[in-house]
Amino acid sequence: MINILLNGSKGKMGKAFTEYIKNIPDFNLEYSIDKENSNLFNSIFKKPDVIIDFSTPASTFNGLNYAVENLIPIVIATTGFSKEEENIIKEYSEAIPIFKSSNLSYGINVFSNIAAILTKKLDKVDIEIIEKHHRNKLDSPSGTAVMIADNINKNCQNKYKYIFEKNKVVDKTKDYNEIGFSSIRGGNIVGEHTVMFIKQDEIIEITHKAYSRNIYIEGAIKAIRFIINQKNGLFSMNDLI
Ligand SMILES: NC(=O)c1ccc[n+]([C@@H]2O[C@H](COP(=O)([O-])OP(=O)(O)OC[C@H]3O[C@@H](n4cnc5c(N)ncnc54)[C@H](O)[C@@H]3O)[C@@H](O)[C@H]2O)c1
Incomplete structure (x- = not known):
């Protein structure tokens, strides 16, 4: 079973992801985080196996900081990062496996x-x-x-x-x-x-x-299966195709 933390769970992508993975037997959505419960990162008892992020650039860093502190692989699907933020993500990938793609299709x-x-x-x-x-x-x-x-x-x-x-x-x-x-x-x-x-x-x-967000969800599922088996580093869709 792969225990997942989803950041940005109430957004269009977060909702689509939540629905889609109900039919994936080895995926368990352990934590759903959005704006109103974003302080949950401070009180997580059982570490998830992986984090998937469909939120906003600022909130991605809540999940990313938690991932680095707890050595958890993360899939970053959020877009709109500044050059400085992109550089920080690259730096963090020396500590944990990070899969980042602006388009998971x-x-x-x-x-x-x-x-x-x-x-x-x-x-x-x-x-x-x-x-x-x-x-x-x-x-x-x-x-x-x-x-x-x-x-x-x-x-x-x-x-x-x-x-x-x-x-x-x-x-x-x-x-x-x-x-x-x-x-x-x-x-x-x-x-x-x-x-x-x-x-x-x-x-x-x-x-x-x-025509549908499912193309991104299917990519996110492949990215999750891929990243949980990687060593530290920054990976993208080019590593999957
Ligand atoms: N990589 C891909 O294939 C792909 C595909 C589609 C969308 N996206 C990107 O994913 C992101 C989300 O897309 P969307 O269409 O679901 O947007 P959305 O605006 O519908 O959802 C964003 C969610 O983030 C939540 N959020 C805001 N602050 C937060 C916080 N502090 N902590 C946790 N959650 C917080 C919002 O409340 C909202 O529910 C965007 O950056 C979008 O461009 C990527």
């Missing part, structure tokens, strides 16, 4: 690798990432959009700089070393990401659309 990670391959094959190309999400999303651009750009950059000697809110930029696109980001928010869109490769006289466009 298997499909989007394959999609992200295809975007990197296309970038390498095309020269003199303007790259634009357009992401669409539901009206309550707190961060922008989405963590997934940045993850896709980081994956492109990692495969291209980090030559791209990021132009956020590109739809508001009124200057010329200066060089072929920029990735532009544009965000659209509305209704209940689960998540859509388009990467446009725009060349003189032709455009290649690839799009991933999420």
